[in-house]
Amino acid sequence: MKKPVAALMVLGLLAGAGWTASRWASDWRWQEATDDAYVDGDVTAILPKVSGYVVELRGQDNRPVAKGEVLLRIDDRDYRAKVEEARAQVAARMAQLIQIEDREAVQRSVIAQSGATITAARADVVRARADFERTQRLVREDFVSRQRFDLMAADAAKAQASLTGSGAGLQAAQRQLAVLASEKVMVQAQMEQAKAALTLADTDLEATVVRAPVDGVVGNRAVRDGQYVRPGQMLMAVVPLGRVWIDANFKETQLGRIRAGQKVLIKVDAFPGQSITGRVDSFAPATGSKFSLLPPENATGNFTKIVQRVPVRILPDDDNALKGLLRPGLSVVVTVDTRDPPP
Template sequence: MSTPPSAPVTAPTPASGSASASTSPASRRRRPILLLLAVAAVVGSAVYGVNWWRVGRFIESTDDAYLKADSVTVAPKVVGYVTEVFVQPNQAVKRGDPLVRLDRRQYEAMLAQAQATIEARKADIQRAEADILQQKAQLAQARAQVQSASVALAHAQQEVDRFAPLVTTGATTEERLAELRNTRDQAKATLAANQAAEAAAASKIKSTEAQVAQSRAQVQGADAARSQTYLDVDDTVVRAAIDGRIGDSTVRVGQLVQPGTRLMTLVPVQEVYLVANFKETQIGRMRAGQPVTLHVDALPDLDLHGEVESFSPGTGAQFALLPSENATGNFTKIVQRVPVRIHVTADAAMRERLLPGLSVTTEVDTRDHAQPTSASHASTREGHHG
């Protein structure tokens, strides 16, 4: 009787055996790591949430912020050719330093002419004053002649009055009385002539005195013209109005410039400040004096600090060249931005690196005034008025 063949026994492959053997220990090793990561995520989220609740929700930030400085345009006050330029582009200067010199010869000639005019008018005054002295002597002589003529007229009238009754008695002749009357009339005419001469002498003195007053006024006018010309001579040297650095210089030697021609720009880099354009929905809790953290794009490794200084009296759209008119046509609401001026706290060396126009990310901490009271509003207003 034959024995039936036995069923083949399938042995496990080495690959499947090793995979099953290694799966369990690896998963056991990953579990603590995943658990730690989950715990870290939960803790991180909790810390972030607490930090946001305590600090983050009070931070208002914007990247629409740029450094600025109140630059001054350097321009001459007089016309002339540039003869010398004392500064180089980007050079630091102090207030009062000479920047540009213009040709001053024509103004010096005008100054000499004004001085000569003053001297001429002073000579006119001296001559007129001498004429007044002479005319006063003539006036005194005329008055003496008037007095003498008055005495002669009085004597002639007395003679006429004395001899007139004698004619009726026949003690004297009519011819004698006629001669006396003729003498009296001549005395009257002489007195009138002397009185006219006296009036003419007095009038001439007044006329000469008026000429003296006119000459003195001309001296004052010439003196004012001399002062103006002196200022013009001084203005041929264009000086720095403030401390700063030279920027955008376009002046060249030999260039003809007119009053108001822009020669260069003087930038007060030591007085740089920040203007951040916050959305209108961000300024509700902002107040002057709040701390600010600044991140300058050009200086990524540095964190600067400052404080809110003031707010613009209107949104940026109010001061645009073409303000928007929302009362016409269809309306689409657009969030407005309010320029906020921020004082930058930095030393002199750092301010040399803070150039106007650089982009800045600004973060304002509004926690101090998150819930302003009426008393804080009053103190804030007093601070602004002060």
């Protein structure tokens, strides 16, 4: 009896060893695995841009939301008043611009009129000077009286004075037009400033409605209805469960054969008995310890060599059976098939 039992045991051991050797030769020797791996994703923090009291709260924990959906509303009465004030400033600056443009039009008319007056004054000067010179010749020959000569001289001087005055008036009108142009530039700058203030006021008013930036599920809600919130305060988070990945921390001794594109078998602790597939996407630019708050310093003191780990990003296949069920933070076990990836 002992010999058959012993023979069966030997046969069993040989069969087990053969099966193990066969699996090692066909699969296991090509695989690199780690259980230091976790599901991760973009956890989008919801922070308000403006301060105020929450008057409506729609975003609730564990509820799905669509991109653009309203999560909460902040009391907007003060911000509406600021918008109206900014609009009034824009309207006031616009009225100033219109007034200046009207004054410019009037001043251009004055300049044109002054030009016409100067033309007429020049003609008067030419006429008065000709009369004076003619009277001057005649008075020498006693053809006209001295009184007539003095009258012609006065007319010539008067015409010249009128021309000089008209020229001064034209210069004054031109200077006034230049002053109006400077005022217009200043008011235009104030107009742009008022428009910028209106844009900021509109932006702040729009920011009183907090919307979901992405499709996802609300979590970690820290705000309550009627609460006073401030800019930058954490209100809640939105997690897009449809876009998750896995960060697997492989030992540095395992990285030699792992390449981007290689197939990965993924087992999630939360779903025992189920497995999904994925692909190696990328490698971290440094080991995990280098990104820690206090990186190790081995240049001084006693040195103990520790195997380092490098985060490797793995993307689950889009058609996996657990799509939408994976949550950031879940523990997983990944096994990489290190044979060459498909072309």
